[in-house]
Amino acid sequence: MSRRSQRAPGPEEETPLLRDENPPRKETPLPITQIVVLLLLQLTEPITSLSIRPYINQLVSELPIVGGDERKVGYYAGLIVSLYFAAQAVSVLQWSRLSDNIGRKPVLLCGLLGTMVSSVLFGLSRSFPALVFSRCFHGMLNGNVGVMKSMMAELTDETNVARGSSLISVTWAIGCVMGPFIGGVLSRPQDRWPNVFSHPFWGEYPYFLPCLATASYALLSFSLAAIFLKETVKRNPVMKLNPESNSDLPRVGAGEVLDGPVKDAETPVPLRALLTRPVVVSVANYGMIGMLDMTAGNFISLVWSTSVEFGGLSMSPASIGLWMAGYGLMEGVFQFVAFPRIVRRFGPRRVFIAGIILFAPVYTMLPLENLVLRHSSHDMNLAVGLLIVLQFSALNFSGMGFGAIFMYISSAAPNKRSLGATNGIAQTIVSIQRTVGPAAAASLFAFSLDHNILGGNFAYVMLLAIVGVGLGIAVQLPNNTWVHNETRIGTIGSETI
Numbered sequence: 001m002s003r004r005s006q007r008a009p010g011p012e013e014e015t016p017l018l019r020d021e022n023p024p025r026k027e028t029p030l031p032i033t034q035i036v037v038l039l040l041l042q043l044t045e046p047i048t049s050l051s052i053r054p055y056i057n058q059l060v061s062e063l064p065i066v067g068g069d070e071r072k073v074g075y076y077a078g079l080i081v082s083l084y085f086a087a088q089a090v091s092v093l094q095w096s097r098l099s100d101n102i103g104r105k106p107v108l109l110c111g112l113l114g115t116m117v118s119s120v121l122f123g124l125s126r127s128f129p130a131l132v133f134s135r136c137f138h139g140m141l142n143g144n145v146g147v148m149k150s151m152m153a154e155l156t157d158e159t160n161v162a163r164g165s166s167l168i169s170v171t172w173a174i175g176c177v178m179g180p181f182i183g184g185v186l187s188r189p190q191d192r193w194p195n196v197f198s199h200p201f202w203g204e205y206p207y208f209l210p211c212l213a214t215a216s217y218a219l220l221s222f223s224l225a226a227i228f229l230k231e232t233v234k235r236n237p238v239m240k241l242n243p244e245s246n247s248d249l250p251r252v253g254a255g256e257v258l259d260g261p262v263k264d265a266e267t268p269v270p271l272r273a274l275l276t277r278p279v280v281v282s283v284a285n286y287g288m289i290g291m292l293d294m295t296a297g298n299f300i301s302l303v304w305s306t307s308v309e310f311g312g313l314s315m316s317p318a319s320i321g322l323w324m325a326g327y328g329l330m331e332g333v334f335q336f337v338a339f340p341r342i343v344r345r346f347g348p349r350r351v352f353i354a355g356i357i358l359f360a361p362v363y364t365m366l367p368l369e370n371l372v373l374r375h376s377s378h379d380m381n382l383a384v385g386l387l388i389v390l391q392f393s394a395l396n397f398s399g400m401g402f403g404a405i406f407m408y409i410s411s412a413a414p415n416k417r418s419l420g421a422t423n424g425i426a427q428t429i430v431s432i433q434r435t436v437g438p439a440a441a442a443s444l445f446a447f448s449l450d451h452n453i454l455g456g457n458f459a460y461v462m463l464l465a466i467v468g469v470g471l472g473i474a475v476q477l478p479n480n481t482w483v484h485n486e487t488r489i490g491t492i493g494s495e496t497i
Contacts, residue, residue: 027159034155037228039171041108042148044221046175048115048214054184054321055207056080057305065128074302078442080131081298082435087139089431095143096424103233104151107143108225114141116218123211146423153410153419154232161410162340165403169335176328184321186210269414274421278412278482283426285477286405288470291433292359295441296395302442303366310449311370311456327392331399339403348404349477355401356470358394363463365391411481
């Protein structure tokens with residue numbers, strides 16, 4: 001039979017046996033007004049927390065804390081930074097669970113008020129106990145990070161969650177510009193602008209001005225939230241379960257079974273019911289990348305402010321602030337432009353794993369920078385600047401891991417009314433990690449210098465080992481966000497659904 005006489009395949013031969021019931025959906029437009037307000041509120045967090053980085057080590061060295069021994073600054077500076085996260089770890093889950101029940105907005109307002117008051121107290125602190133109290137006060141009253149992420153998840157869906165995640169990272173990056181810039185440029189104003197800040201107050205409290213600036217932004221955010229922010233928690237009446245439908249059942253992670261009575265999909269589930277494998281794995285990875293990132297940021301500022309003879313770069317607070325502001329600007333542009341495309345191309349798992357791996361060169365660059373500077377005839381030569389750019393480039397790529405893990409945490413939540421509790425658990429774990437990480441790293445740095453272990457480089461070896469542990473946890477994530485079973489199993493009395 002000739003080729004022409006062959007019968008063309010009929011429609012029934014080309015039609016697939018199983019149609020794709022879930023074709024790709026068009027990306028849903030983001031609710032611009034609410035997203036913008038939420039991001040402006042979120043900006044308070046990095047501005048407040050990162051503004052102290054350029055000057056915290058110099059502040060500790062000037063107070064009667066270390067007795068003039070520069071090598072001990074890392075112990076106390078790391079402790080001040082870490083105690084904020086210790087206080088946050090104690091309270092953040094309670095704030096997040098409270099937001100599931102009373103709404104996100106009142107919790108956010110309380111957190112912003114606490115941020116404003118604590119910033120003023122920190123600027124007026126002239127002793128180690130006062131510094132610790134102000135930071136702990138801030139951490140106890142501020143559970144906003146988890147609540148804001150819950151609101152972002154409620155304002156997005158599966159079609160635009162990557163864009164929402166990138167906006168969270170972009171906002172943090174903008175805060176990485178503004179926070180260090182405020183802290184570096186506005187610290188010690190009497191030295192920089194003696195004619196304007198001639199009052200003795202500014203000599204007694206040389207770091208009050210950056211704290212006043214961050215408190216002012218917190219007040220502005222409080223006003224914006226009170227006037228424009230809309231509540232996203234909807235308290236629907238309890239729905240009756242339909243045995244012929246799965247739509248009323250809460251989502252659980254892939255391969256997970258929810259034991260006990262199945263409650264309304266719009267009712268917050270008990271805390272124990274949240275501890276599914278998807279939540280545990282996602283939270284563990286969030287805690288790890290949070291610790292690595294916070295340790296990197298604080299470690300960089302600590303090493304840069306340390307004298308060259310003790311392994312640092314002898315940078316001033318203003319120089320540290322400007323460098324970190326430049327990094328934040330670079331990260332913001334990259335996250336907004338590249339993150340959604342990269343996640344769509346490679347998937348969140350590969351992006352997250354790459355982010356963990358790239359912390360290794362971030363830490364490795366620090367001793368190399370000091371080594372180059374020791375053999376340089378200039379205070380800051382081109383080679384050291386190039387190493388810093390490479391270091392910040394690696395840290396920039398690592399920042400994509402936060403957007404990726406946010407997608408995993410949001411998809412792991414049993415239902416939307418439990419997003420607050422899920423993010424609260426995540427923030428609790430990451431706060432604990434951030435408590436241990438910076439303090440331990442700073443103490444390791446000081447210990448390495450005091451005892452000259454591996455030429456003072458023992459801390460870097462330990463940090464690289466922690467990166468290896470993080471990689472082992474990261475590979476437990478699925479290729480894509482958690483997929484929820486179409487058939488969910490639960491028990492109601494003696495019946496099985």
